[in-house]
Amino acid sequence: MAAEVLPLPPQRAPLGPAPLTADQRYWRTFKDQLLLPSPHNAGVTSITVPSFNSTGAQADTFAVTSGGRVQIYSTKTRKLVKTISRFGVDDTARSGVLRRDGRILLAGGDSGIVQAFDTGSRAILKQWRGEHAHKQAVHVVRWNPNVLTDLMSTSDDRTVRVWDLTEDVSKWTGIGHEDYVRSGCYIPGHGMIATGSYDQTVRLWDTRQSGTGKPALTFKHTAPVEDLIPLGSAMLASAAGNEVAILNLVAGKADHIVRSHQKTVTSLGLAQNGARLLTGGLDGHIKVHNTTTWEVASGLKYPAPILSLAVVSSGAFEADREDKHLAVGLQTGILSLRTRLAGTEKTKAREKEKKMRALIAGEADEYERKQKKKDKRQGIRARDRGKDFRGEGADIIIAGNERTRQKLRPWQRSLRAGKYSLALDQVLKPNPREGFSNEDMVTLLTALRHRSALRTALAGRSEEQLIPVLHWVLKYINHAEHVNLIYDVVLLLLHIYSPRLGEWQEADDDEARQVVDLVKRIARRVRKGADYAAQARETLGMLELMEMG
Known part of the structure; x- marks a missing residue:
C-alpha cells in the first residue's frame, strides 16, 4: 500500500524578537507623546507632582521649571494653566513645587531666595531672604507631606533649612555638608529629612531636634549625589554618578547598587504605586526597575540628555492613583509628555492606527468591509449570550482519534x-x-x-x-x-x-x-x-x- 502524500508544510517567516514582557507592554501604552519647547530653550531642570496625603485630595496639576519661570500644567488636559515668572532679571528658577491642594507654589532660585506664590493671582505671598536665609543658590524646595505650612530647602551654602509659612526665619537648620546640597526629600511617616550633596554623601536629619541640627546618619558615595527619592519610611534611593544606591535607613547601609546607565543619573521617579523605580540619565535613557529584584524591567530612549522626570497620577486620592502621564525634561529645553492609553481610549487608538495603515496601503474599502462584518458578528454573539441555555436536547460528542484527510488546494x-x-x-x-x-x-x-x-x-x-x-x-x-x-x-x-x-x-x-x-x-x-x-x-x-x- 502506497504511503499517503501529505500537503507541504507552509513556509513561515523567521521568528521576530522575543515576546514583550508585561512591563514592556505596560510602558508601551504611554503613547500619545506631546513635545513642548521651553520659551527660551533652557533645560527643563525640574518636574514635580504635588505629594499625596492619606487624608486629603491632590491637585490635578503639576509644575515644570525651566529657565526663569515655573509653568503649571493640567493633569487632565496636559494644557498650560499658569506661568509664574516673577524672578529677578539674572535669577534662574529652581525646583518649582505645588502644595498638595494646588493653591501655593514654592520655588528656589540661583539668587538664594525662597519664594511662595499664590497660584490663583500669581502674587508673591512670602520671600525668605537676608541674614537668616540662604546665602547661595537654592536648588531644592519641598513641602512637608503632613503639614500644610511646613517646607524645606537645600542650598549651595551647604545648609538645609526648615521653614514655617507664617514665619520669617527658619525654624531649623542642618549643618554638616561640605559642598553644594543639590537634592533633598522628606521621609514619609516621621519628621526626618534626607539630603544629598556634591560632597558625595547622603545625610539623614531629625528635624525634631531643637537648634542647629547635626546629621543622624551619613551614607558615603563615590560620586556627587544628584537626586533622592523615598521608597517608604525605611528605604531611600539615591543617584550618584551612573549608580543608584538603595539605602536601608534602619540598617544604615546600602542594600543594593543599581548599575544600568552609562552616564550620570540625574533624576528618579516612582510608578505603579511604588512597584517600579524610574531612573533618567545624561545618556538619554529612562530605565524602569522592579523594586523587588532591582532588575531592569523596561526602558525608553530620548534624543537628548535627561535632566528631570516624573510620573503623573490621575487619581484624586492615594487609593485611586493610576499612572497617567510620563513627563520628561530634556537638556534641549523640550518637555516630553507621554499619556497612557487604557480601556476604551486604548481600543480607539488601536482602531484608528489600523484604519490609517489601511488608508495608506490603499485598502480602505477592504478594511471597512471587514469592520462591518466584525461588528455584525459581535452583535450576533452578544445576542446569543443573552439567551438562557439550559441544555435540554443537547448532544454529547466525544472526540475520538479519527484522522481527517486535508483537502489539497489546486x-x-x-x-x-x-x-x-x-x-x-x-x-x-x-x-x-x-x-x-x-x-x-x-x-x-x-x-x-x-x-x-x-x-x-x-x-x-x-x-x-x-x-x-x-x-x-x-x-x-x-x-x-x-x-x-x-x-x-x-x-x-x-x-x-x-x-x-x-x-x-x-x-x-x-x-x-x-x-x-x-x-x-x-x-x-x-x-x-x-x-x-x-x-x-x-x-x-x-x-x-x-x-x-
Whole structure:
C-alpha cells in the first residue's frame, strides 16, 4: 500500500524578537507623546507632582521649571494653566513645587531666595531672604507631606533649612555638608529629612531636634549625589554618578547598587504605586526597575540628555492613583509628555492606527468591509449570550482519534502532478474567493527550489504570465525574510528573459512595455537598497572606530 502524500508544510517567516514582557507592554501604552519647547530653550531642570496625603485630595496639576519661570500644567488636559515668572532679571528658577491642594507654589532660585506664590493671582505671598536665609543658590524646595505650612530647602551654602509659612526665619537648620546640597526629600511617616550633596554623601536629619541640627546618619558615595527619592519610611534611593544606591535607613547601609546607565543619573521617579523605580540619565535613557529584584524591567530612549522626570497620577486620592502621564525634561529645553492609553481610549487608538495603515496601503474599502462584518458578528454573539441555555436536547460528542484527510488546494494538486508552471499561475491568480496568499507563494517557490524545478516554472512564460511574477518581486524585494528566495528568482528571470528585453523595449504592445517598466522599477529598488547597505556599512565602520577609541 502506497504511503499517503501529505500537503507541504507552509513556509513561515523567521521568528521576530522575543515576546514583550508585561512591563514592556505596560510602558508601551504611554503613547500619545506631546513635545513642548521651553520659551527660551533652557533645560527643563525640574518636574514635580504635588505629594499625596492619606487624608486629603491632590491637585490635578503639576509644575515644570525651566529657565526663569515655573509653568503649571493640567493633569487632565496636559494644557498650560499658569506661568509664574516673577524672578529677578539674572535669577534662574529652581525646583518649582505645588502644595498638595494646588493653591501655593514654592520655588528656589540661583539668587538664594525662597519664594511662595499664590497660584490663583500669581502674587508673591512670602520671600525668605537676608541674614537668616540662604546665602547661595537654592536648588531644592519641598513641602512637608503632613503639614500644610511646613517646607524645606537645600542650598549651595551647604545648609538645609526648615521653614514655617507664617514665619520669617527658619525654624531649623542642618549643618554638616561640605559642598553644594543639590537634592533633598522628606521621609514619609516621621519628621526626618534626607539630603544629598556634591560632597558625595547622603545625610539623614531629625528635624525634631531643637537648634542647629547635626546629621543622624551619613551614607558615603563615590560620586556627587544628584537626586533622592523615598521608597517608604525605611528605604531611600539615591543617584550618584551612573549608580543608584538603595539605602536601608534602619540598617544604615546600602542594600543594593543599581548599575544600568552609562552616564550620570540625574533624576528618579516612582510608578505603579511604588512597584517600579524610574531612573533618567545624561545618556538619554529612562530605565524602569522592579523594586523587588532591582532588575531592569523596561526602558525608553530620548534624543537628548535627561535632566528631570516624573510620573503623573490621575487619581484624586492615594487609593485611586493610576499612572497617567510620563513627563520628561530634556537638556534641549523640550518637555516630553507621554499619556497612557487604557480601556476604551486604548481600543480607539488601536482602531484608528489600523484604519490609517489601511488608508495608506490603499485598502480602505477592504478594511471597512471587514469592520462591518466584525461588528455584525459581535452583535450576533452578544445576542446569543443573552439567551438562557439550559441544555435540554443537547448532544454529547466525544472526540475520538479519527484522522481527517486535508483537502489539497489546486496549486498543491498541480505541484504533485509535476505541473510547475500551472501551480505558479494558480498561486499568483487564485480564484477571487480565496485571494492571494504570500505564504502560499513562498511555500511553492521553496518547494520548487528544493526540487530544482524553479527554472521550469519560470521558463516559457508570455508577457501576460510574467507580469504577476514581476509584481510580486517588486512588492517583496525589500522584505529581509524573502531576500535569498527572491534573489534566486530574479537571477533566473534575467538569465531566461534578458535576450527578449531588447525586443520588448521596441514593441508597441502594452504588456511588453509593462514588463520593461517593472524590470526598471525593480532595478531602481535594488540600487536604492544597495546604497542604503553601503551607508550602513560606513556607519558601522565609524561606530567600530569610536568603540576602539
